[in-house]
Amino acid sequence: MFERFTKDARRMVKAAEESARAAGSPSFGCAHLLWALTEPGSTVRDVLAAHGITPEVVAVELGRTPAGGLDASALAALGIDLDAVRASVEETFGPGALDDAAGGGSGRPRAGGRPRFTDGAKKALELSLREAIRLHADGIDPAVLLLGVVRADDARVNAVLTAAGTDAATLRGDVEQRLRRSA
Structure with missing residues (x-):
């Protein structure tokens, strides 16, 4: 399917993946794709x-629910420093010790450290292809990718739209x- 993506759209998907990797997330979703589409060069x-x-x-x-599903701001309101807890646990049990417990799976990126696509991101990419076909586009460029991301009806993307005052x-x-x- 990626052969239909333009160079710019591929760059956006790669930026989303890099964003998740930099945050230590085992996967990346629609909100990561949306973030990449807001970056300079998009x-x-x-x-x-x-x-x-x-x-x-x-x-x-993206910061509301970091990797591991723990809400740092909610814990901070209770006087709990999530970073300090994570550092202490990892010092005792090894790097990524909390990922298994909180992530409902391995919680780790695939071999080679590459985050996986979430089901939502896969759906957005598939919907981008459908949008390209519907629009008779030559390929999937960032605008068509954006249409797929928005059409995926992802809760985090919808939260961004609401926060921005749009729909x-x-x-x-x-x-x-x-x-x-x-055109």
Whole structure:
């Protein structure tokens, strides 16, 4: 399927993967893809910014539930420093000791340290292909990738849209209008 992705869209998927890896996450999802689409060099950055969707807004959502599913801000409100707890546990039991318990699986990236696609990210990529076919596009560029991400109806992406004061239908309409103008 990736042969249908343009060089720019592949770069966005790679940036999403790198974002998850840098955060120590065993997987990356739709919100990581959305974050990558807001970064400098993205051809849809301006349309996202016009809707209030910036890297900072997406990063807030990504930071709400870090790898392992523990909410650092909620624990901090109780006086618990998640980083200190994690460091102490890893010092005693080894690196990644909390990942198994909190992640409901191995909690670790695949061999080679590469995060896996979540089911939501896989769905978004599949929907991007469907969007390209529907729009008679030559390939999947960042705008079509964005349509797939929004169409996937991911809870974290929806939270970003709500925080930004927009909704999926409005954003989709603007992206599709932009695609028609550039065709």
